[in-house]
Amino acid sequence: MIEVFAAVVGLSVAALIVYLVRRDQLHVNHGLGWLLVAACFGLLGFAPGIFDWIATFLGISYPPVLALTIAIALLVIKALLTDIEYSKLKIRNQRLVQRLAILETELQGLDEKRDQPDQ
Secondary structure, three states: OHHHHHHHHHHHHHHHHHHHHHOOOOOHHHHHHHHHHHHHHHHHHHOOHHHHHHHHHHOOOOHHHHHHHHHHHHHHHHHHHHHHHHHHHHHHHHHHHHHHHHHHHHHHHHHHHHHOOOO
């Protein structure tokens, strides 16, 4: 029963991601990562023994630990990538504000020059 649930969740997440990418509510770069997550859900649903085999191959005696370790690692990587993107956007925003201030100062100078009578 859990296999069917995981497969349905994986396929549902994949369909939702495709829908969000097509509607321009999710950037393609983010969508690819989420599609990978959905594919893993679907794979687990259709072939749950894969994690057992990988865990045995890696010498892990309790296979669910492998899934939890991978999930935690992916969440940490996602948080790191989000922070990197946020930092880039913050720097870009700060530079845009500075450029706007420079342009406003130049515009005020031109207005003052225009308003002064010719001598």
